[in-house]
Amino acid sequence: MLDPIIAFFERVFHAIGRGIGWVVAVLAWPFVALGRWYRRRGWMVRLPVLVLLAALVVGYGHFLFVAERWTGWDPDYPASYAFAERPASPGEPVTGDSGQCASSAIVEVTHDLIDFNVNVNTWVPSHPLSKAGLFGLDWKYTPFLDNKAAFQLGINQVVRRTTVELVDRLGRVRGTSQINQNLQDARQATSYDEDAWWLTFTPPFIQPSTPERQRQAMRALAGFNAELAACQGDFDARADNLLQFLDRISGDIGSTSDILRAQMEASDLGWFDPRADDRFWFTYGQLYAYYGILQATQSDFREVYDDRRIVSVWDRANRQLRSALDMTPAIVSNGNEASWIMPSHLATMGFYLLRVRSNLVEMRDILDR
Structure with a gap:
């Protein structure tokens, strides 16, 4: 009675074994062929090949190290700024300190x-x-080595949005004053290509790298805050500017929510969706950055927040942002939303996005009354 069943499973496992062996053979074939070619060559050919292979091993080792090593990540980083203890609004004189004004938390x-x-x-x-x-x-x-890059790009998206708003509205008086040069330099630097290396295949063949331009943006932002601290800069902390800033952030988050929804509709492969992880970590980086930016916004616009009584709404948004940052799955899954084996992390992250966005819209509506 059991012999046919045992024979069936033997055939199945033999077939699986042959299939695995065939896959391994196909993957190994280029390396076997290269090894045979290499053994038939003299040292004039072997030596450059060895140098090239050594360079690739070292290069990929370094890439693996930087792509998987996350340094300084802290979802509670806004607490280190002690926003509640800031002495005054940006550009306003600090009480008891003659000639000194407050800088901008944003x-x-x-x-x-x-x-x-x-x-x-x-x-x-x-x-x-x-x-x-x-x-x-x-x-x-x-599914490999793209999570940190996506996280960094999500943060950079927020940096770009913020520098645009600083130039267009926040760093000017009612939009009629001259554009601050430091803020303009910061916006141009953060708008630079995100994947630029210092060598390129097109003329002039040498160019500034993305990190170099980002450091220029850092120096420009520090220069603007130095102007504010010396009472020589403008920061227009009016309610309509806050309304527009929150509106831009809301639109940015809404766009990301659409990206998550599109990926959920395009695939339900669960743990085997190769695009799910970079979509998830881009969104995570965006929320990580907005968690700090929005707390800084409350500090810079403290008078507006208190006058319009939107602190309670902001506190809800703040809690929801922090809750989203507790999501750090080892493997990002984009399964069916009803699945219990392969959950949809994208759906959960999208839920947090929409909750934060709804609170931002509510704050905007209060400011617009």
Whole structure:
């Protein structure tokens, strides 16, 4: 009675074994062929090949190190700024300190987010082996070595949005004063290509790298805050400027929510969706940065927050942002939303996004009354 069943399972396992052996043989064939070719060559050929292989091993070892090493990550980083203890609004005189004015918390956090991306950590998107991908396939289409890069790009998206708003509205008086040159320099630097390396295949063949331009933005932001501290700069902390800033942030978060929804509709492969992880970590980086930027915004616009009584709404948004940052799955899954084996981390992150956005819209509506 059991013999046919045993024979069936033997055939199944033999077939699986043959299939695995065939896959291994196909993957190993290029290396076997290269080894045979290498053994038939003299040292005039072997030596350059050895040097090239050594360079690749060292290069990929370094890339693996920087792509997987996360330094300075702290979801509670806004607490270190002690926003509640800041003495005055940006550009306003500090009580008891003649000739000294307060700097901007938004500018300081933006500066530090750039520092976190390019100094505390290595900027992964412009690493040459990140640009090269896996045998020509972009890393974002694989489940490997793209999470940190996506996280950094999410932070950079927030930095770009913030510098634009600083130039267009916050760093000017009613939009009629001259654009601050430091803020303009910061906006131009953060708008630079995100994957630029110092060598390029097109003229002039040498160019500023992305980290270099980001450091220029840091210096420009520090220069603007120095102007504010010396009572020589403008920061227009009016209610309509706050309304527009929150509106831009709300639109930015809404766009990311659409990206998550599109990926959920395009695939339900669960743990085997190669795009789920970079979508998730881009969103995580965006919320990580907005968690600090929005607390800095409350500090810079403290009078507006108190006058319009939007502190309670902001506190809800703040709690929801912090809750989203507790999501750090080892493997990001994009399964069916009803699945109990392969959950949809994208759906959960999208839920947090929409909750934060709804609170931002509510704050905007209060300011618009």
